[in-house]
């Protein structure tokens with residue numbers, strides 16, 4: 645998830661105005677309306693590191709833009725807080741570069757990587773941090789509050805759903821697919837969970853959730869499906885609500 649816009653004083657008013665529109669329009673129309681309020685350019689400067697994924701285009705089962713607007717329900721906020729806390733590896737209440745450095749080191753430790761591969765992984769994670777932090781209010785740290793505030797705005801932008809979200813999925817997939825074979829193995833997934841302080845037993849359950857066809861690998865399409873459902877649905881019973889571990893309060 646990205647926390648990549650500059651909050652402005654008028655932003656909450658814009659969100660409230662947009663939310664009032666949701667009862668009378670189709671989801672596609674509703675998202676168009678968000679764009680008309682001028683939030684699109686906020687994300688235009690994103691420069692995310694994206695791998696070619698062996699020319700695999702993501703095949704969404706249901707396109708992100710076809711989901712209704714996010715209202716920011718209690719359940720949705722709990723999901724976002726859970727994700728935030730999985731990224732705040734040192735638990736200091738902020739996502740910082742240090743979290744990405746610790747995460748890379750833990751991942752390398754879990755997989756017993758040699759120095760060269762460990763350094764590659766570290767550089768990759770730091771690049772992710774730099775891409776998401778450069779537009780935050782304080783470029784040295786991102787608070788939970790800012791993270792939630794930006795998430796709801798971004799999730800309701802058509803341009804975010806169409807252009808940036810697929811790139812972010814690709815970026816996160818690349819970060820977990822450590823041997824770059826285009827598939828996330830159980831071991832790669834476990835390493836990623838370990839680097840986010842998710843217990844091994846929990847990691848095994850999460851892998852099964854993300855590998856619904858049970859072939860032993862998470863494909864980019866399975867990965868995209870889980871992220872799309874996580875970010876754009878608000879049903880507490882949705883299968884993917886717990887994809888980053890038990891929900892935070």
Ligand SMILES: [Ca+2]
Pocket residue numbers: 731732733734735736737738739740743
């Ligand atoms: Ca932290």
Ligand SMILES: [Ca+2]
Pocket residue numbers: 821822823824825826827828829832
């Ligand atoms: Ca792999």
